[in-house]
Amino acid sequence: xxxxxxxxxxxxxxxxxxxxxxxxxxxxxxxxxxxxxxxxxxxxxxxxxxxxxxxxxxxxxxxxxxxxxxxxxxxxxxxxxxxxxxxxxxxxxxxxxxxxxxxxxxxxxxxxxxxxxxxxxxxxxxxxxxxxxxxxxx
Amino acid sequence: xxxxxxxxxxxxxxxxxxxxxxxxxxxxxxxxxxxxxxxxxxxxxxxxxxxxxxxxxxxxxxxxxxxxxxxxxxxxxxxxxxxxxxxxxxxxxxxxxxxxxxxxxxxxxxxxxxxxxxxxxxxxxxxxxxxxxxxxxx
Amino acid sequence: xxxxxxxxxxxxxxxxxxxxxxxxxxxxxxxxxxxxxxxxxxxxxxxxxxxxxxxxxxxxxxxxxxxxxxxxxxxxxxxxxxxxxxxxxxxxxxxxxxxxxxxxxxxxxxxxxxxxxxxxxxxxxxxxxxxxxxxxxx
Amino acid sequence: xxxxxxxxxxxxxxxxxxxxxxxxxxxxxxxxxxxxxxxxxxxxxxxxxxxxxxxxxxxxxxxxxxxxxxxxxxxxxxxxxxxxxxxxxxxxxxxxxxxxxxxxxxxxxxxxxxxxxxxxxxxxxxxxxxxxxxxxxx
Numbered sequence: 001x002x003x004x005x006x007x008x009x010x011x012x013x014x015x016x017x018x019x020x021x022x023x024x025x026x027x028x029x030x031x032x033x034x035x036x037x038x039x040x041x042x043x044x045x046x047x048x049x050x051x052x053x054x055x056x057x058x059x060x061x062x063x064x065x066x067x068x069x070x071x072x073x074x075x076x077x078x079x080x081x082x083x084x085x086x087x088x089x090x091x092x093x094x095x096x097x098x099x100x101x102x103x104x105x106x107x108x109x110x111x112x113x114x115x116x117x118x119x120x121x122x123x124x125x126x127x128x129x130x131x132x133x134x135x136x137x138x
Numbered sequence: 139x140x141x142x143x144x145x146x147x148x149x150x151x152x153x154x155x156x157x158x159x160x161x162x163x164x165x166x167x168x169x170x171x172x173x174x175x176x177x178x179x180x181x182x183x184x185x186x187x188x189x190x191x192x193x194x195x196x197x198x199x200x201x202x203x204x205x206x207x208x209x210x211x212x213x214x215x216x217x218x219x220x221x222x223x224x225x226x227x228x229x230x231x232x233x234x235x236x237x238x239x240x241x242x243x244x245x246x247x248x249x250x251x252x253x254x255x256x257x258x259x260x261x262x263x264x265x266x267x268x269x270x271x272x273x274x275x276x
Numbered sequence: 277x278x279x280x281x282x283x284x285x286x287x288x289x290x291x292x293x294x295x296x297x298x299x300x301x302x303x304x305x306x307x308x309x310x311x312x313x314x315x316x317x318x319x320x321x322x323x324x325x326x327x328x329x330x331x332x333x334x335x336x337x338x339x340x341x342x343x344x345x346x347x348x349x350x351x352x353x354x355x356x357x358x359x360x361x362x363x364x365x366x367x368x369x370x371x372x373x374x375x376x377x378x379x380x381x382x383x384x385x386x387x388x389x390x391x392x393x394x395x396x397x398x399x400x401x402x403x404x405x406x407x408x409x410x411x412x413x414x
Numbered sequence: 415x416x417x418x419x420x421x422x423x424x425x426x427x428x429x430x431x432x433x434x435x436x437x438x439x440x441x442x443x444x445x446x447x448x449x450x451x452x453x454x455x456x457x458x459x460x461x462x463x464x465x466x467x468x469x470x471x472x473x474x475x476x477x478x479x480x481x482x483x484x485x486x487x488x489x490x491x492x493x494x495x496x497x498x499x500x501x502x503x504x505x506x507x508x509x510x511x512x513x514x515x516x517x518x519x520x521x522x523x524x525x526x527x528x529x530x531x532x533x534x535x536x537x538x539x540x541x542x543x544x545x546x547x548x549x550x551x552x
Contacts, residue, residue: 019185020192047157051534053160055201055217060194079193079410080384081357083221083497085544087517087524102542103501107383107410108356110501112542128516130499130524132408133359136381147490173331218522219495219546221359223406225386240404241363245548246494248363250404266378266388268361268404270495270546272521295461296468305496330434332474337505339469355469359497 002119007031012067021064035070035100043092053090057113058127065099066111066131073104076136080108083129084137090126092117097133109133146168149206159202163193166206173238174206180231191228196253196260196265204239204249204269211242214274218246221267228264230255237269283307287344297340303346311376312344318369329366334391334403341375342387342407349380350413356384359405360389366402368393375407385409423447426481435478438471442482449514450482456507467504472529472541479513480482480525480545487518490550494522497543507533513545523547 005056012028015021024046029037038061048054063082070077099113152168153159164183167175176199186192201220208215237251251264288304291297300322305313314337325329339358346353375389391403426442429435438460443451452475462468477496484491513527527539 014187015195018187018192019183020195045157045161049146049152049156054156054198055220056194056198059197059201059222060192063193063197070246079224081221082193082197083219083526084197085219085516085546086217088176102499102539105424107413110542125516128524131548134501137383222407223378240361240401245551248361248404263378266386266406270361274320275521292465294463294468296471299459312465316500321437325428325432329478331496333434335473335477335496335498336470339473342422344528355500357453357497357499358469358473359495360473361495362490362493 004030004032007072011036011071016120024060026064029096031072033070033072034069034104035098036065037096037098038068039093042095044079049071051091053095053117054082057102057127058086058090059084061095061097061115062099062113062129063079063131065097065113065114067133069099069101069111070104070109070133073101074109074135076107077133078136080132082131085128087128088124089124090115090117092119094118096123106136109135142170145210148223149174149196149209158198162198164202167234169206169210169241171210172207173236174203174210176203176206178233179247180233189229192253193222193224196224196228197267199224199233200220200237200251200254200265200267201269203235203251205271207237207239207249208242208247211239212247212273215247216223216274220269220271220274223268225266226262226264227256228253228262230257232256234261245272247273280306280308284350287312287347295405296336302334302340305372307344307348310345310349311374313372313374314341314344316371318371318378318391327367329393330370331360331362333361334362334366335405337371337373337391338375338403338405341389343374343409345359345375346375346380346385346409349377350385350411353385353409354412355409356410358407361404363404364400364402364408366393368389368395370394372399383410385411418444418446420484421447425450425485434474438474440478443510445486447484448483448487450479450486451483451510451512452479454509456509465505467509467531469498469500472500472504473498473543475511475529476507476513476527476541476543477545478510479527481511482546483515483525484518484523484547487515488523488549491523491547492550494546494548495499496545499542501542502538502540504529504531506533508532510537521548525550
């Protein structure tokens with residue numbers, strides 16, 4: 001499957017199967033082989049003490065986008081490990097995460113992601129992260 | 139504040155201020171200086187495609203427990219970076235995360251955590267993680 | 277192979293095949309299935325600007341010990357990713373790193389390590405780390 | 415200090431103060447505010463069992479380049495934590511590492527790096543990494 005619209009639709013359907021992704025109301029904004037962008041709107045239930053986006057949800061966005069990017073090249077995958085680097089306060093009305101595959105492989109897939117927040121019309125990089133995944137053996 | 143019950147109550151109150159912690163219904167099981175245990179019950183809205191606990195929520199548990207452990211020694215803190223290592227499928231009816239401070243400091247606090255799942259009465263280590271935090275400058 | 281002395285001798289021989297390990301003059305202090313301890317004496321060529329042990333050599337100790345621990349359970353392995361957390365200044369006349377396998381697997385092996393420095397007769401934990409490895413496919 | 419040649423010379427002098435950097439024979443190829451490139455030639459004492467560049471030396475290159483990039487913006491710094499992701503076998507006659515600052519700050523500096531190997535005239539990305547640093551308090 002090479003077509004962008006096909007990947008976008010397919011990943012959106014997969015995302016709906018994950019109940020927490022549905023709670024987050026994740027939108028697959030674009031998807032090509034090796035790169036996926038997700039969007040999410042802020043709601044107050046997502047907040048940390050100070051009203052920032054909870055670090056766990058930052059992790060969910062990074063992990064999910066990395067998994068989707070890996071899936072476009074390697075089929076079913078599972079995350080082994082992921083890291084989130086919190087560069088700036090994650091404050092905004094909407095969020096966008098862009099993930100891409102650095103190196104696909106038979107044994108493991110290296111991916112990286114950037115998380116942006118749009119606050120009052122201005123978009124800022126708020127976090128970076130990376131995920132190492134393995135293909136699901138069948 | 140040295141008393142365990144005091145820390146437990148204080149952290150439980152802080153946790154209620156974080157809307158996402160409330161959605162997760164996190165319980166502060168125990169808290170001493172430098173070590174905190176949180177508990178959480180599974181609900182299906184927390185699921186990944188395959189019914190495992192979503193990796194983002196594993197991250198939320200690890201990040202929150204590490205932050206609470208750091209707070210018992212260093213007051214207000216912010217996470218700089220956290221990592222989650224997914225050792226086994228995170229499947230269970232309840233979850234328990236134990237975080238402790240490896241090294242407190244003026245500039246940064248190193249913490250580590252272990253996440254356990256109880257499935258059918260048996261508890262297993264499903265993930266480990268670590269969080270690096272900074273004191274909030276006031 | 278279950279015998280501790282056998283693993284110690286075997287890993288010491290393997291270590292001699294790695295030229296950088298020979299330059300470091302790594303000693304396999306003990307080795308059982310899933311846990312390996314290495315020792316190293318300080319020499320001034322290992323120094324950072326301030327006379328601390330160079331962070332890269334801290335990484336070499338952690339990565340090598342984790343690889344050896346993984347090898348006792350999984351045969352030939354390659355590191356995918358490793359992290360070093362620098363808790364305290366790595367100053368000492370000798371160093372000891374203890375690595376153990378958290379979770380061996382067919383697709384990947386999770387390991388963790390602690391690095392200690394002995395300075396003037398007192399031993400301190402100076403760094404922790406972890407390494408994710410994959411079995412070498414033959 | 416804004417001038418590239420000045421930073422290059424200054425960092426080269428600092429590098430000579432670190433005995434292990436001298437053993438590695440690190441060259442400061444270029445340096446601007448927030449971005450530094452180092453070069454290194456392979457020698458067989460740097461080898462792993464299989465003749466790849468030892469993962470510890472990959473870490474030394476990434477950690478050192480990230481530290482130098484941070485120093486151009488934040489003065490004296492110390493690494494808190496670094497990660498190396500081993501994408502491909504690190505085999506080559508020479509190596510080049512490019513580090514840049516993602517986010518400088520008063521409390522911490524986030525940096526990222528890419529390590530390239532040139533083997534038989536062809537350059538490949540062999541590893542990526544990141545380092546979190548703190549300013550040295552004086």
